[in-house]
Amino acid sequence: MTGATGLVGGGLIPLLRAGNPERDLVLLVRRPSAFHFPGCIVLEADVTKPGLGLGQAELSILSRQVTQVIHSAADIRFRISLEESRATNVEGTRRMLEFAGLCHRLERFLHVSTIYVAGKRTGLVAEGPSCSIAGFVNTYQQTKFEAEQLVLASMARMPVAIARLSSIIGDSRHGSVHQFNYFHQSIKAIPWNPLPAIPADPEARIDLVSSDWTIAALHLLFDECFAPGRVFQLCAGPERSWTVGELLSRTYDVFERHHVHLRLRRRPRMVPYSEFERVVDKLSHRLPASFNDWLGALLTFLPHLSLQQQFDNADTERLLAGRVPFPSLESYFQQIVEYCVATNWGRAAAD
Numbered sequence: 001m002t003g004a005t006g007l008v009g010g011g012l013i014p015l016l017r018a019g020n021p022e023r024d025l026v027l028l029v030r031r032p033s034a035f036h037f038p039g040c041i042v043l044e045a046d047v048t049k050p051g052l053g054l055g056q057a058e059l060s061i062l063s064r065q066v067t068q069v070i071h072s073a074a075d076i077r078f079r080i081s082l083e084e085s086r087a088t089n090v091e092g093t094r095r096m097l098e099f100a101g102l103c104h105r106l107e108r109f110l111h112v113s114t115i116y117v118a119g120k121r122t123g124l125v126a127e128g129p130s131c132s133i134a135g136f137v138n139t140y141q142q143t144k145f146e147a148e149q150l151v152l153a154s155m156a157r158m159p160v161a162i163a164r165l166s167s168i169i170g171d172s173r174h175g176s177v178h179q180f181n182y183f184h185q186s187i188k189a190i191p192w193n194p195l196p197a198i199p200a201d202p203e204a205r206i207d208l209v210s211s212d213w214t215i216a217a218l219h220l221l222f223d224e225c226f227a228p229g230r231v232f233q234l235c236a237g238p239e240r241s242w243t244v245g246e247l248l249s250r251t252y253d254v255f256e257r258h259h260v261h262l263r264l265r266r267r268p269r270m271v272p273y274s275e276f277e278r279v280v281d282k283l284s285h286r287l288p289a290s291f292n293d294w295l296g297a298l299l300t301f302l303p304h305l306s307l308q309q310q311f312d313n314a315d316t317e318r319l320l321a322g323r324v325p326f327p328s329l330e331s332y333f334q335q336i337v338e339y340c341v342a343t344n345w346g347r348a349a350a351d
């Protein structure tokens, strides 16, 4: 497995071990000395390097013994150049597929991807190959899309499948957040947002999931429901996703009810993207210097708030057959927002 030190890979390890204690779990990590993975075989590796940066002897043993691969390593930053993002996400995947091609006993290779390979496509995104025609909102989406093309092309010769994950916002059991992403960064702006308007369609839906559900479902998919050639979308799906209007309103509700000391500004209006650009232009001379940087970061995903885009998950849900109950966003959303405030978005430990 790659990505063992990350949110998803790290969560998978105990489930993979408990699911099959006899299985030797080999973790390919960049800094083996910085982590402790009891019961696992840890090898120093880098997916951007030829031969994954492994020695000839290691490669030869692995190619004879590896039967299953989970490729979860990725560079998930939205604001890096295409070149930098491609190095890990595309070339790293290419190298993992090359490695898989050497494994004579390979039974399954699961490539971990994102539902946002759909980029700016609107409508219901199917659990199948994506296309790039609508373009992308950030380099991460584009390079994960390009990586998928490599995986799809290898399906004719290898037992490969793709699991696309939705945006993970935290743990539904205690509201903790282990990775602060665009979702958390945008709610961070609520108390001080100087803009009277944001670019959003209140009826657009935003697909959000919890880390515990995602990791448990991914594990079940890999260990019990794996099917080569398939594309699985592990997401909330249209019916369990909130609209942007609902999401914004519920987030403000939490802030207003529980964090009165934050002295919130008025709730912004939701306007079309073109109108938003006019608002920013008009106000630009009065906005704080840090604003441009903040806006630049938000613009790597804000366009999604205006897209009528939904993700189909009917086939995956049928396979999972309710064995990993999906926690409703309503049941843990408030806790997530409060965790962000209590830890100052990860800067301080929560009580």
Ligand SMILES: NC(=O)c1ccc[n+]([C@@H]2O[C@H](COP(=O)([O-])OP(=O)(O)OC[C@H]3O[C@@H](n4cnc5c(N)ncnc54)[C@H](OP(=O)(O)O)[C@@H]3O)[C@@H](O)[C@H]2O)c1
Pocket: 002, 003, 004, 005, 006, 007, 008, 009, 028, 029, 030, 031, 045, 046, 047, 048, 071, 072, 073, 074, 075, 076, 088, 092, 112, 113, 114, 115, 144, 164, 165, 166, 167, 168, 169, 179, 181
């Ligand atoms: N988190 C989400 O909301 C989300 C949503 C959709 C899809 N996904 C997908 O899920 C997968 C896992 O994401 P995550 O949230 O766990 O990301 P993460 O927490 O940022 O972890 C990324 C992992 O990739 C490893 N990695 C990066 N570059 C590498 C390299 N050159 N060689 C070897 N390992 C490298 C990192 O290792 P180091 O410790 O050495 O940096 C880390 O273990 C990714 O494929 C991502 O696209 C995640």
